[in-house]
Amino acid sequence: MIKLMIVDDEPLERLALRKIINRELFHIEVLEDAKNGTEAFEKAKLHRPDIILMDIRMPEISGIDAQKKIIKFLPNVKTIIITAYSDFSYAHEAIKFGVVDYLLKPARPEDVKNAIEKAISLMNKTHTDFPEHHEHSGEHTLAEAIRYIEKNYQKELRLTDVADFVHLNPQYLSRLFKKGLGTTFTDYLTKLRIEKAKRLLLETNMPIYRIAVELGFSDAAYFSKVFLKSEGKSPFEFKKVASLSV
Template identity: 60%
Template sequence: MYKLLIVEDVPLERKALRKIIQRQYFNINILEDAKNGIEAIEKAKLYRPDIILMDIRIPEISGLEAQKRIVKIVPNVKTIILTAYSEFDYAQEAIKNGVADYLLKPVRPEDLVKAIDLAIVSLTKAISVVGTGQSSAIVERDILKGVLNYIERHYCSEIKLNAVAEFAHLNPQYFSRYFKKEMGITFTNYVMKLRVEKAKRLLADTNYPIYRIAAELGFSDPTYFNKVFLKYEKQPPYKYKQTISK
């Protein structure tokens, strides 16, 4: 379970960030929010968060100054700075002070999720085998869990192996071999089988036409969707729907 601290002085924005994270992650414990820079430092000392969402323009001391002090307390923390466009130069300065990423406000949910995903992968890879007593195999399994969660959220889009390997900070060739070794199936086949399983659920639970199901699962061509479904289920989608309807 990862610990995340939100540092933001606007209540509505804190609530919005919290909702996005709670909706997307089961493995993140959101700590009590900090409303200013001083509170951020105090809560960092007390809770030692793994990830911080830090607004730059907060009362008492700025987010950048708070970050400078926090990183001395929690060196491995992954801080994601939230900044308005007019503060872009400050965001660039933040990168020099150990900030993992920065997002322009208003923050889009998909950008926030991507930044947190990358922070989690970075945290997982940075685990010290000696310091934690964890084996490298456990670290790799944690990375795989993160990858599978990423695929689950993006299977409806045109998801490519290279993009997922980049997300996991792994060489594409190594990632391809590792994924097949661990899952017993190639990356491409895993994604296609996942789409087919989602299609079966839609065929069973809705009256959507085939072309709509294909579109919702990221297939631009219904004919190709039919071929993929036939390959994995040995029958076309309409036959499958007829079978389960009986």
């Protein structure tokens, strides 16, 4: 799974970005936030994110200075600058230090999603070991496959179905998933369904068997088994614990 770190000195901004990512991009693991450039450097060294969403003007050291330090030990990290300041001299300097996109606050959810998908495509291009003539088409394939899965996860969905949609053979797509996301197609689909299940358990009163059917599981027992393996507790226990903590 792709690891992403949010760096911003404004708590509400960090929360808003986290919500956008959790809602739109289920293949992203959002790491512990950093609230300034010094924390960004320390936490990047500890957690080694693949993508960073970074504010520019922060206490202690700026986002640009943090990025200069981070790329010394994470040369392939894809950093997206998000800032309230439209001074594009910052953008010019940022590009020299491996920043892949530059968004102005308040960034629209669609723009955040597109910037992250661009970063993923660049990661795929950087890490792919496929022949050169496949590289260009491979840049967007993973993002297209993910969008298709997110629209059709409630159906009986197989790797061959997704491969047909993006016009690739299943073996190639399987390798693309492993390289780009660090997971298999099956594990990605399961994780997506579990995240959707958690939301339904928290936000609705739907019975567990209905949630299982809604999310494309063959039956409630299988759904409960998969949920337990993923979350360490059954759907019923998860809902009970959540209700007690409210």
